[in-house]
Amino acid sequence: YLSNTSTLSTKMAKSFPEEVLEHVFSFITSDSDRNAVSLVCKSWYEIERWCRKRVFVGNCYAVSPRILTRRFPEVRSVEIKGKPHFADFNLVPEGWGGCVYPWISAMAGAYPWLEEIRLKRMVVSDEALELISTSFCNFKVLVLSSCEGFSTDGLASIAANCRELRVLDLRESEVDDLSGHWLSHFPDTWTSLVSLNIACLGSEVSFSALERLVARSPNLRTLRLNRAVSLEKLHNLLCRAPQLVEFGTGAYSSELRPDVFSNLAGAFSGCKQLKGLSGFWDVVPAYLPAIYLTCSGLTSLNLSYATIQSPDLVKLVSQCHNLQRLWVLDYIEDIGLDALAASCKHLQELRVFPSDPYVVDPNVSLTERGLVAVSEGCPKLQSVLYFCRQMSNAALVAIARNRPNLVCFRLCIIEPRAPDYLTLEPLDAGFGAIVEHCKELRRLSLSGLLTDRVFEYIGTRGRKLEMLSIAFAGESDLGLHHVLSGCESLRKLEIRDCPFGDKALLANAAKLETMRSLWMSSCSVSFGACKLLGQKLPRLNVEVIDERGSPDSRPESCPVEKLYIYRTVAGPRVDMPPFVWTIDEDAALRV
């Protein structure tokens, strides 16, 4: 398509030699800018596609490997996401899909110079890892975030074959941990390591191999160990890597011994560039002072596995005056959040996780007051993830007024449909205030008792909202209708256990093509409506995920268990398991 409406722009476009344009384009790195450039005219489209080096695929089924490699022949870096977000909470049955092998296979042929692969929520087999390790001679970066399907054998292939590897980051992936032996496959001649994150691995790696690896990696900046690495050994690693910027400990416990303590404290104080700490499983509080000297330089602290009590947490965070990001368990309590608000004026992101989410009564004294305090005291606070057991509209309004610069607000009140604990009313007004005051809000997760009204607020005021997560909320289709007919920027909508059904979905079917995806589970969308959507909107894949057997064996009015709708240019999937059905244009049920 030629979208040049003005002859002047055509002349301008044609007057620059391609090499100049290419050079100019090389400064344009954001995907949306690149996409815009490619739409100017045909020649810009061609130049741009030949020089695009980095591609992001937000939904692996929205496009096919062949389409990717055909359009962009010179890619060096690829990021691909697979399963929908609710897969993190076991709502997507195993075997649903998101297998990366076809992508690796296509890229092995098309991109021999590929350097970086970043995957999220994809199924990665050992065969895929082996193929990666043997197909790309210049391979440098492998990030597997929340992936699964591979074992330490696959890691061994990567270690053995990737001579240029710089980054191996296994962020929260589920690895079939056969042994720790894979680490020893890194050759002694390999010295280019920059970042290693093995925190998700269960088994012990050979410590001497790890030591030698660290010793021969002068560029090492990030090292995140797994729980199996004992505290007494940490100083061996830290002393060999004083240039570390990010460090994750293993189990942070040991018998109290002065020599162990002083070794550790000395090693930590030797790392003058340290900005981020994580790990801290099984913390023995007496060893915490070993990191005190690093605190003033820390910008990121992940204590979300540290089962230590509020007084110890307060002592720690009170020294972290430059802290920008804190992840912590609710052991910090309101009192600890007060201290945080007082000491950490540069805080941008706070995540508070529940220590004991499955009991009804609170086990710690963490309430809405802590979050309000942080919203008051931390002027740069932008991103919040907060698990708690009580909330009030008044608190939410206060937070909204205090922090209109919020970009991400995810609140999880542990009891579904919990009302404002002071007034027993729904929390519509509170969340309404959030979307009204926080005009830059891009991500919102709701919880508590909510009627259709909150969705009216969100639909009309959430103009920049890109991702919305809804659970156990709303009263009728009107709620969903408000969201789908408003929220101009909405890209991802995920809903569970809400009384939303056919009417809102069918009335706003066109909206679905403007979004990346919609997930609905345990709602009231009928199979008939799914069929209709699938028929009418060929550029959407409408997937019915239902483990009760074929939807044809039930009446069309019967609600489906789970529904995943996403736009795509690749047509229906070919790798669906037996419990996923799509409907093609002929309204034929396709397994």
Place this chain on the structure above:
Amino acid sequence: MSMPFEEHDYIGLSETPAMENSEKLASKGLNLKATELRLGLPGSESPERGNGLGVLKGFISGAKRGFSDTINGDSGKWVFTGNGGSDVDLGKNGALFSPRSVNGSGSEGTSLKEVVPPSPKAVHEKKPQISAVNGHGVAPAAKAQVVGWPPIRSFRKNSMAVNPPKSDEDAKLGSGCLYVKVSMDGAPYLRKVDLKTYSSYMELSSALEKMFSCFTIGQCGAHGVPLRDGMSESRLMDLLHGSEYVLTYEDKDDDWMLVGDVPWEMFTVSCKRMRIMKSSDAIGL
């Protein structure tokens, strides 16, 4: 109380469609029950699911014993084919027994008595759930668990479960969540179950049976053969006839054991993963 099992329509209208559903099916001549993967002799009836006992299906078989009995005598090892416990009354006529009569003194702990129906507020996924009052071994403050709620990643849940939070208060046993993988020989992919949502071997096996039945039904579908076809029915009947599968698990010492050897609580703590094996492969366990 009759709680239809198939759907939990949020609005609460579930009863109607489900009943329509089964009526319609019956009138079509398709008796899905006959083709369900159940663990009993053909022709034996399993109790209605909506009999207030939640998910328990009472698949305790009669004369046809599980694999373990062939090998181990009457050790009472629990196997997938429906041996419920050491004190199972086998009964000569092979009829399925209601869960009540089974496992009276099993150390696995029985939750077969009054099961308080889940509170109407918390909408549950179709998967089996414990309810608030479900027998001994669970702290009273633990609530019925809804799948995927609160929204916490498995890695985090499992990290916390391995080392329960230390606090000055009494440690609350039974909290947390423990996902283990379950693979089945011949199935194309594995499943994950949260052992903390079950309080006995009975509940676990019932859930697994449901989960993996979709493979047998699905397999038929994938080949384009509808359920009504005689060919697929007979395939299912093959499974029903025999004790073709046993349930095994890998414990913390990396040994593979038959599920049911140890008391339930001990099992949940030591089980790393499970495998539904063909009986022929399980010789020697």
